[in-house]
Amino acid sequence: MKKSKLPMSMDQIESYFKDNLKDSIRDFKKEEIKKGLKQRPMKLIWFTVDRKSFRRAVKLLSKIQIPHLSVTSGSDIGDHVELIYHFAVNYGYRGDEVSVSIKVHLPKDDLTIPTITDMVPGAITTEREKQEFLGITVKGIPDSRRLWLDEDFPKDRYPWRWDETGMEKMSRYVHDMDEAANTPTVKNLRTRGDDDE
Template identity: 45%
Template sequence: MTMTAQEVLERLQEVLGEAILSHEIREYTMGVKRKRTYGEVWLTIRPEALRKAVEAVFGIDYPHLHFITGNDEGGEVITVVYSFGLFYANPWGEVSVVIKFDLPKSNLVLPTITDLMIGAETNEREIREMLGIEFEGLKNKRHLFLPDDWPEGKYPWRRDEYGVEDMVKHTHRSVNEIRKERGEQ
């Protein structure tokens, strides 16, 4: 059973109520001979409602995780975005659900969703190491992209980060040390 973007939005509104701060449906028409419409539901929610929102998405259909990402504009919050695809087994019936919220830098903690979807681990680990957001319940907290000896408390995607030069020097120094070990210099 598939639903339209409007029906998905209505179901999420029933479950989340006032936790939804704003919503929008975006539709895109694709195709030349056979035009098809693809729908997206965009929700801005209260950060404390994340787990309930994700569970509500799972209550509609087992989703495909498109991505989890974050953006720091340099203010007091980091904007976090979760994107899921519902009904993805139906080629022209997929509906994307994009959940967005501002997480205060004074409390960079979110619940993990790896107990619902193990595939979220890679995304959560990346966000943890690049933005400094902790995921309660995340078991594997090893770095994915940064070296194991990367300085604690330094987050490459943060705009308010002090000591960016130190991060670059650290990375540059590591590359030079590797080159020396290989006899490339």
């Protein structure tokens, strides 16, 4: 199906993606939250797409309008990492903007995702951030340096992961600080729970 004229309605966006992506799309969810005295709705769309069709989904989106990527959020959900690309379409039309959040699941044994910076150059900041905070690899990223974290931050620790590569062993709580408090050496504080165990 071809795209309709702007602004596209939620149903149009739904059929546009469903017709083009067919089976690789699942958990499609439309939301309208009515706000204020005039009950003007806030429109949101969520869906999950297979990794191999992800670039196609972004391509379809960029045919509607130059896509606005707000940010990518990511969470560690047990056996996979879920990335959510928060896009917005129909900007420039009063009350018609729709937040399109595209979810991609990356299995823990293969944490890679293709870059979208060729289609959305503004995605570079958020792609670099996801690499250092979630330990994923963005294939084809034009600049893979760290962005926020320092060079001396451990290479195999990722702040947003809940598994063994996460930060739990690096953070200290007051109630199990006794040992460190009794022998307050620099070495004790630095390596606790990290290399010595």
